[in-house]
Structure formats: C-alpha cells, structure tokens
Amino acid sequence: MKPFAYVRPERTEEAVAHLAAHPGARFLAGGTNLVDLMKLGVTGPPLLVDLGALPLDGVAETPDGGLLVGATARNSDVAAHPVVRTRYPVLSQALLAGASPQLRNAATTGGNLLQRTRCPYFQDTSTPCNKRVPGSGCPAREGVHRDLAVLGHSAHCVATHPSDMAVALAALDAEVRLRGADGERTVPVTAFHRLPGDRPDLDTVVAPGELITGVALPAPPPGALSAYRKARDRASYAFALASVALVLTVEDGRVGHAALAFGGLAHKPWRARAAEEVLRGAPATAETFRRAADAELAAAEPLRDNGFKVPLARNLAVGLLGDLASRATAAAA
Amino acid sequence: MDQTLSERASTVTLRVNGTDRSLTLDHRTTLLDALRDHLDLTGTKKGCDHGQCGACTVLLDGRRVNGCLLFAVACAGRSVTTVEGLTDGEVLHPVQEAFVARDALQCGYCTPGQICSAVALLDEAARGEPSHVTPPERLPGGPVPLTPDEIRERMSGNICRCGAYPNIVAAIEEAAR
Amino acid sequence: MTRHEPATAQPRAAVRRDARQKVTGEARYAVDRTPPGCLHACPVPAAVARGRVTAVHADEILRRPGVHAVLTHENAPRLGDADDPTLALLQEDRVPHRGWFVAVVVADTPENARAAADALRIDYAPSEHDVRLSADHPRLYTPEKANGGHPAVRERGDFDTAFAASPVRLDATYTMGALHNHPMEPHAATAWWDDDGLTVYDSSQGATTVRDVLARLFRQPQQRITVVSAYVGGGFGSKGTPRPPAVLAAMAARHTGRPVRLALPRRDLPAAVGHRAPTVQRVRIGAAADGTISALAHDVVTQTSTVKEFVEQAAVPARTMYTSPHSRTTHRVVALDVPTPSWMRAPGEASGMYALEAAMDELAEAVGVDPVELRLRNEPDAEPDSGKPFSSRGLAECLRDGARRFGWAGRDPRPGVRRDGDVLSGTGVAAATYPVLVSPSRASAHAAPDGRFVVRVDATDIGTGARTVLAQIAAEALGAPLDSVRVELGSSRLPDAPVAGGSSGTASWGWAVHKACAALRATLASDPGRTLPPEGVTVEADTKEEAGRTYPYARHAFGAHFAEVRVDTATGEVRVGRLLGVYAVGRVLNARTARSQFIGGMTMGLGMALTEHSTMDPSFGDFRERDLASYHVPVCADVPDIEAHWVEEHDPHLNPMGSKGIGEIGIVGTAAAIANAVHHACGVRLRDLPLTPDRLLPLLTTRASAP
Structure with missing residues (x-):
C-alpha cells in the first residue's frame, strides 16, 4: 500500500473542498472495500478524507412520507431501523443478506453504493483489466467468469456490481444525493451506476470530487409489499450469484405497482423495466410472472460458464412474485 | 508540497480495554496491526487481512468490526475492546467460559474473533437487531430469541476451518441463558 | 502385547488443556512474539506461469525509506539440498509456476x-505453459509410487x-x-541468528522435521537450530512439510543480521503451500444381480508440478474396502506448470472415497439393494489387496x-x-476408512520430588488436543492424577518427534510417552520407600523398534457417514440438514477432543461436497x-448440528493405548454421503464436485419451467 495523508474534516463543504484541491484523493467512510482495494494495490490515493466526523449518519423520515438515509449511516443501523423494517423490508432484507455483521457495522450507505466489482481479474494487479487499467484487456470474457455478468456487458468488461443494498434501492426508486464543488444534485439509483460500454473504468455517474450525502427513499406505494431473495454458494457471507428485489401491489387479482430489480447479473443493479411492463395491470398469476421474467431475461447474453444465472434469476423472480402476490391476496381477503 | 499531503503518520489516542494508549502510527497501519504490533495485544489474529474471515474481530465502541479493514488513525478517540479485555482479572467472561466448557475451539486461531463476535451478538440480539434469518414479520422491539439458526447466521462472519461450529453454537446458547 | 486398562480415576473427556490460553488470547502463535529490532519480510510471487526472471529492479526499491534488503536468486544465501525442491527458494532464475517466490523484500515495518514488495519491478522471459489437467493428456505417466509409498498400480485376478x-x-467417472487447506493461521515464521545458531518460531505441524530440514538447507548441525511451534493455527497437511516462510525468514535474517518476521498473505497460500490435486477418477464395478462385487477397478488421473512429484493416492482405499476377487487400481499423473500439490486432510482417502462411495451408491440403485445393505454384502474376510486379516474392522457395526x-x-x-x-x-450414506499409521518418536518422563511429573516430547498441537491427550496417556501409564502431569511440546529442544500428520500423532507420540512413563513408574516402584533426589528422576524412551515392527494384520479405522x-x-442451492458419523477407531482416549476432530473433519467434507470451488486459470496458470x-469454506450457517459417535472397539494389535488415528477419517466419505443424498433428493447424479448451483x-426441473 502506498503511503497517504489523512484528514478528518467536520464539515461537508470542507470534505468536498479537500477532494477538489487534491487530485486522486478519496473519501474514506467504512473502508470495508476501499481499504481492501488499497491493500491489493488496485487503488493508491495520496490523501484520504475521512467522512467519519461529518453529520451524515442519520436516518430520518421526510415530510413527504419518505425516508432520508445518510451517506455514512451504517448498513447495520439502516437494516435494524424500525421504519426501514416496517415500510421498506426489501431494504432491510437486502442489507442483512450481504456481508457479515462485522462488515455491516462498518460499511456505510454511500460506500455500499460505490463498492467495486469482485471480478477476480479486477482484484489481481498482475493481470490485465479494463476497469483497473483502461485498454489493458478483459481476461474474464474468455477466462474465469462464472460469477460475472449476463446482462448489459460489453466487449470491454463483464463485471457485476456486488451490492445487495443497491438492488433494493433500485426497486424502491430511491435517489442518490450528491454534493460537489459546484453544488448539489440528485440522481435516481437506477441511473447512478453505469453499464460498462467502452468506459468500464467508470462504475457510476459520480463526478470527480462529488460526495454522496444521502439516499432518499420515496414513500412506498400504499399497500405495497416488498422483499429480497438471494442465491449464493454458501448459506451466508457470500456475494450473490443472482438476487432479486421486488416492490409489489396487487388489487383485485391484478398487479398494480411492480418494481423488480436483479442483482448479480450486470454491471449495475438491473431494474427490470420490460418485466414490469408485462406485470403492470396483468392478472397476478404464475403465468404472468413467468412471462414477465422471460421478457426481461430475453436480453441475456450469457458467457461460456454463467448461463445458469438466467434460469436462476428467472426462478428467483417468479418465486418472489408468487410469494408476494399470495401474501397480498391473503392480506386483502 | 501541500501541507495536507505531507504527513504520512499521526499520533492518535485509542482507548484500549479501558486504558488510553497514545501511539504514533503510519496512516497505513490498521487497527489490527496497531493492536498486535504496537500494543502487543496479539490475541487478535490476522487470518486474511481483507475482512473475509473474522479472526480480527474486536469491539469498537462496543460494536464488532473487522480490525483489518480499519485504519487505526480513523479510530482515534474511540474505545476498543479486544479478547484480552474481556477477562476480569483471572475471571473469564461467560462467553469464554462457555467456549471452554463446550470445546468450541480446536487450533484456537479464530477463537478470539469468535468470542468477541459472540459477545457482540448477545448484545445485538438483546437490542432486537434482526438478522437475515429473523422472520420479516417479527416487528421491531424486544429481544430476538437466539435459536440455533439465529446464532449460526449471526456467527457466519467468523470462519473456523477446524469446524468447531456446532460447539460454538452450543457455547453461545449456553452463554445466552 | 496387552491393552492397557484405564485407571478409573482418569477423566475420559478431560477439558482441553490449552483452552484457557486460547479463549483469552494468551496463546502465542508464530508471529505473535516479535523480537527487538525485528525486520519484516514480504515475499514476491512470480507473475508468469513459466519462464525465467531476467531482471529484478531492486535498486529502485532499496532507495525507499525503511527498505533494508531485496533478496533474489542473485544475492540470496546458497542453500544445501534438503530433498524438497519446493524449498530451493531464490536459488535460480527459473519460474516453475505462477506464484513461485522470486524475491523477498525486507523492511523496517510491515x-x-x-x-x-508491491512496487518491485521484475522482468521475465516467459515460456509457454500448460496447466490443464485432462484424462487424455499426452504427458500422463504411471509413477513408481503414489503418495504414502503406495505402489501406483495393483492388480489381482483378471479384472x-x-x-x-x-x-x-x-x-x-468422477471429477473434482x-x-x-486454508488453515486460519496463514503460514508464518519469525527467525533470528545469534551465537547459539538459528531460532525459528514457525507455524508448522512438526518442529523436529522443520529443524532437520533447516539444518540441511543452511548446512548447520541440528543442535544449532531451534524451531518452536508451540501454538499452530491449523494446518490440515499444509504445514506437514516445512514451508517457505521458515526458509525465507531464516535467509533474510542471515542476510540482514537482524530478526525477521514473515507471514504469507492469504492470497499467496494456494500457490505456495500445496493443495489437494484435482482428480479424474474412473470407477468400474462388476457385480452379481444381488450386488456382490466380482470386479473392481479404480483408475485415477491427477496432476503434479514440474518442481516435485506428488501423486494423490486416491485409488488406494479401493484396495481395502470391499470384496473384489478381480481388481485393478491405478494412478497416472502429469507434471504441469502448476503449483505443487501436497497433503490435505486424508490425502488419497478423501478424494478416492468420494468416487468409490458415490459409485457404490450408483451400484445400489442399479441392483435395487439398500446402500447400507450393499456395503454389508461386500464385507471382505481379509483385506482384499494384501490378503491379511484385519486387526479389527468395525465398518459393519458403524x-x-x-x-x-x-x-x-x-x-x-x-429419488425426487x-x-x-x-x-x-x-x-x-457412505463408508469411511483411514489407515493406522505410526512413526518412531522419543519422549522423556520426569518425576519431581514433590510428586509432580513432566512429560517432554516435540509433539505439535495443531488443534487436535495433543496437549490434553498426551497428559492423559502419561497419567494413565504413571498411575498418577491427571493434574500432576505437565506436558511440554512444540519445540525442537524437546525429544525428537514426528509431525502431526497421517492421523498418527497420538499413536506415535503417545507410544513414546507411554513407554517413558511406564519405565518411570517401574523405576519408582522398584524402590517405593526412597526419597527422590532434588533434581528428580528422568527416563527417556524411543519407539524406533516398536514403530518399525511389521504386523501380520491390515490395520485401518472405519466409519460410516449419513447425510x-x-x-x-x-x-440449485443445497443445504445440509443433518450429518451423522459413526466411527470404529479403537479406543477413544478423550471423548471431548475426539468429537471435535470428527465434526471438524465432517465439516471440511461438507465444504468439499458443496462449497469449495477452485478454478485453474488456463491463461494465467494459477x-x-x-x-x-x-474460495468458499463453510461458514457457521452452512453447518447443522453434526453428530459424531463411535463404537466400542478393542484392538490388541495397535499400540499400548489401543487407539487408531481420528484426525482425518471425518472427512473421508462425507462428500459422497452428501452427493448421494443430493441424488436421492432430486434424482440428479452429478459426478463433479463441488455441487454448486x-x-x-x-x-434440475424447476417449478418455474414445469408445465
């Protein structure tokens, strides 16, 4: 690891100013991914700007019935928050499906969104990787890629985004609040992460020096149920092979609101708009759910060794749609 | 050079097992290495150095964390409890007692991390924090009953290659009583 | 030989003696004692799969603050021959596989x-590499011996x-x-040279062995080298042979004149400390309609490196297990540009019994016989391969x-x-077996005037409970209370002893301890009235003769696993709901630590069956x-409440304790029991481990695609 300087500002503007003044500097929050990557030599910032003293760790209800989750709120605190558990269960479940208690106690909302792919070539500085060294090549496409993308990948990169939380946020239509030297802006979570295209080095639309200050959750649709499902190689403490987040309402046997997102399939949390198109207004039946999942996954382009992810994602989605629909029906009865 | 960038080390004070300890540390020094190499508290172990095994688990302001993924400088002013800080003189912590009684260890290398993790687990469950296996319909408020499945899920951030898991679960059940 | 009956006062489930040190963090492992002035070393793994190092740009690194030395093949101390080419480190420019250490950087802080080390630039002249194992690889050959000294090929009758x-x-054909191994403590050592010679705190399964090898490498008399392995964070075979940290730390300490500490990063382990080699195993069984086996062939294809030949002896258990009048068991191997495979918990048995026991399940299905009954029907009267009677064979009872x-x-x-x-x-269900092994050992027993005893032996407690069990053996032989016996182990300054490996530790060390203690007891008993001199009385023992005996028996432990x-x-996710093992392992000396060994072995078998997935990258060769x-080793949530039991077994042909080894049999057959249960659950016969989604x-036919 390269030596670095360290500051711990107490005001948000100060933190943003540090990054504007020092090219290559990085914000440090929970450190659960950044410290890991610094040890691996994937990144070597000359300055770390610790966000630990900033007043960004709150979780607060907003006047419009939503919730504002601070950028440095710990994953464990968000998962256990009474409002999250009762009104946004998909978010609590997604957080608790990720990592370990120790990691969730350190990891933050902003850091979770910004975590980088676990593609083994990205993490191994002795191999090429377009994400790490643009233009060096992508050995994963022909190499070891069982865990990598089946949707939205490019010739340059087949990485997946590893987050569980971000998949739930995508289904919840959450928005990311950013502050840069030029002011503040808001980006929907679904537009926050990029597809790799020919710039796989860019994971997100965050501009250099911009700071995530929080994530805003809109009020959940009335009567909505939500949940998260994840498949993995071992029962806990493993990244998703595939996962699905769902927010659903059912009225009179028909699907009302349906927001479906996949994890583990793409370079970003994959909001399943084509599936939602099929679902909306359709009878809440297994047949509809299968058609919806198939409509979304028709675009999948599996690599040599990850074709299993397509039926896996399909089954997870169909299963979760069925479970939430029967719960909704039972609740209405 | 820019003043901000010139300092690669800092003097920090950590409250370790109840005592303030002042150290001048390379910023790259993790909390784990600070404890082991600068304070000779070698009970906390380095199993993977990347947050993938839990051998370095310590309590930071009472909450369990992986010491290998925290820079010590970022822990300035905070309170750290290591396995050495759990004993009261010669008297073992109830979790330590239970680990001995249930033979919840073999090589012992993951054990300090398991024990720190278990101590935190008891507190988290008592405070009603949910886990992945807590039924979603269980609403916030009140302690979470520590079934074997709850303990297994909540201990899954601590790998034991010797395979002492069944005994670890039994020990934590015993300590929870 | 008479079996030694236990004194009634001895607790049969004594609490682990070092438990308190381990739960308090007092136990000090190899890099938990940093001497004053210690430097820190970091090895540099090769970044090509095969080739030569053409330049090491050490000068750029030596200018950095705190850097004391860069050791490479150009300046490292010349080593003697220790008959283990994996330890010929920094001796030449050749890179035999990716991850081979090509330099060591020594600095003031970790x-x-x-x-x-990360910044050190190294130039290579790469060559083409071949890391792909296949059953039709053109360079496959039949070795003379498989690991453990077993003949590579055995034939009986006309298969x-x-x-x-x-x-x-x-x-x-079954593949894995x-x-x-991934013990929780990565391989590590702290070394220094002084007037007394070389001292190394090493994470090893046997300090005597490490000392002997270091003596040869550094051309020193054995008494000038001290190796301490007091607490060892697991090994599972990977610390059974001396490993690079001890050698590199000692080289760096000699080069710099300072103590040096070196702990391998976790990521370096797979290439540097051995692995269980992948295998392609073809099993053919010819049987009568009632399942009685007439012909059995087990043909194993595996890999080794170009550094050293290691042949996973996976076809060996088929020589012991079942009636098979006509049999052929073979091993073939290819030397690839891969890291050198080595011992991993039950080498041979773990992999071979996966294939054989999965095949038995398939045979049971084919003949319509219950799989437990099928195994009972094929119980042999004597060991099929050797024709020797079994000293005891508890498989049917298990x-x-x-x-x-x-x-x-x-x-x-x-199914389904x-x-x-x-x-x-x-x-x-699946059966398990593991051979009874024993090596010569020395030990001493000391009686102090205050009525206390000290037993000394360079055994290693890698988590097995050796400290505890050896004290029990000593107390029993002495006829003394358990708490009057202290055991000193884990240092080459103690009487020479073999490694903790091959499930032979308790038998080997215990026999020597028993012998020394029995002799001491006899000495004391010969003159009951006398007062001991202030320095006490010490008796030494060596079991060279006993351990070298040949027996007219086939001696094996057996077991049965149910999942x-x-x-x-x-x-496609598989979760284990129940796991139960029953073992016939002679006399169980400590129920508490034995149970821990069994459930630990089964847990590793669970990982082998379901989660532990490793891919050789064909492009990069690692x-x-x-x-x-x-690399997913099981976590707590993967592991159910495992049960381990054992049957009473009195075998007079083993050792004075009447015990068989127990450290490895728990992993043997567990993967097959789980794979067989997966077939029973869903009707899918997947002959390729691990069974990942x-x-x-x-x-699988899924709900979603069902009509």
Missing part, C-alpha cells in the same frame, strides 16, 4: 515491506474378463477440482449403528419424491479463487 462377464456393470441412530430403516429409495414447495430432500440434504430446485471471499441448476 507496511514498508509490503509496499516495497477385464470378470467385469465383462458381470451381470451388472457400472462405469462412471483442486481443494485448498453402518448398522449409524443407520439406527439416523433413522435409516424404512427409507424410500426412490420428497418435495416441499421448491425444495426436495433426501438422504445418503440429509435439501435441494432448492429453483436455485488458481483464480485465492482468497476467502471467493451453476452445475446443479441446469440439471
């Missing part, structure tokens, strides 16, 4: 050492004719990828007792019929899953 003539013929405890009776053999929503459940699994047909986030899901 942070500076690591940063400098081909008998197989062709059999009414029922099974021909199945590499497995990694199978029967296990079936009773597990609730096997009345099991519906049909126990459905709860998406989840199918099933049960499986219940749930297969999620929507995801394992792609090198950390604990990608990517492999299983495509074979």
